[in-house]
Amino acid sequence: GESVGLHLPTLSVQEGDNSIINCAYSNSASDYFIWYKQESGKGPQFIIDIRSNMDKRQGQRVTVLLNKTVKHLSLQIAATQPGDSAVYFCAEMAGNMLTFGGGTRLMVKP
Amino acid sequence: EPEVTQTPSHQVTQMGQEVILRCVPISNHLYFYWYRQILGQKVEFLVSFYNNEISEKSEIFDDQFSVERPDGSNFTLKIRSTKLEDSAMYFCASSVGQPQHFGDGTRLSIL
Numbered sequence: 526g527e528s529v530g531l532h533l534p535t536l537s538v539q540e541g542d543n544s545i546i547n548c549a550y551s552n553s554a555s556d557y558f559i560w561y562k563q564e565s566g567k568g569p570q571f572i573i574d575i576r577s578n579m580d581k582r583q584g585q586r587v588t589v590l591l592n593k594t595v596k597h598l599s600l601q602i603a604a605t606q607p608g609d610s611a612v613y614f615c616a617e618m619a620g621n622m623l624t625f626g627g628g629t630r631l632m633v634k635p
Numbered sequence: 636e637p638e639v640t641q642t643p644s645h646q647v648t649q650m651g652q653e654v655i656l657r658c659v660p661i662s663n664h665l666y667f668y669w670y671r672q673i674l675g676q677k678v679e680f681l682v683s684f685y686n687n688e689i690s691e692k693s694e695i696f697d698d699q700f701s702v703e704r705p706d707g708s709n710f711t712l713k714i715r716s717t718k719l720e721d722s723a724m725y726f727c728a729s730s731v732g733q734p735q736h737f738g739d740g741t742r743l744s745i746l
Contacts, residue, residue, distance in 0.1 A: 571734045
């Protein structure tokens with residue numbers, strides 16, 4: 526049978542509000558970090574990335590913040606839309622291996 | 636926009652049988668990867684492939700697994716003798732450097 530899956534933390538926000546999704550990473554040697562969005566039945570979709578020599582990077586409606594001191598990564602989504610509803614994964618890279626976090630489910634209420 | 640394509644979308648196989656999962660990476664990409672995601676769990680790295688050889692692999696990628704780039708466009712993952720616990724979504728990804736771009740996966744069901 527199937528093993529018990531991870532309980533996904535869920536963030537529920539009102540359409541138009543800003544969303545903040547947090548992630549703690551584990552490897553202090555990681556030098557590259559990515560946020561992926563995964564919709565049901567689809568593969569991870571790249572959103573934004575950041576290298577360890579930066580602490581902030583902005584894209585279209587998204588911002589990633591990196592705090593290496595406490596090994597914390599966050600994704601901010603401005604003016605959240607229903608199409609943003611998905612599971613969001615942070616991932617860290619050391620060497621050539623990408624290690625994914627457990628994911629957060631974002632639900633956007635109309 | 637170019638994308639990674641995977642076939643089949645769903646593969647059902649008897650335990651103990653061999654299975655081959657197929658991927659067509661984005662055409663100018665040089666690095667190729669396989670990941671798996673057991674239902675409700677994290678995406679887990681299996682293997683990376685560059686310059687026609689494995690560059691890194693995880694503990695999951697044991698002797699039952701192999702990868703091949705047979706013709707310069709396809710990238711395949713073979714599981715030699717499937718087990719029940721191999722049931723998962725298998726994602727292929729490719730990249731020039733970073734980031735990695737993922738396909739929509741093959742759902743592998745082992746009976």
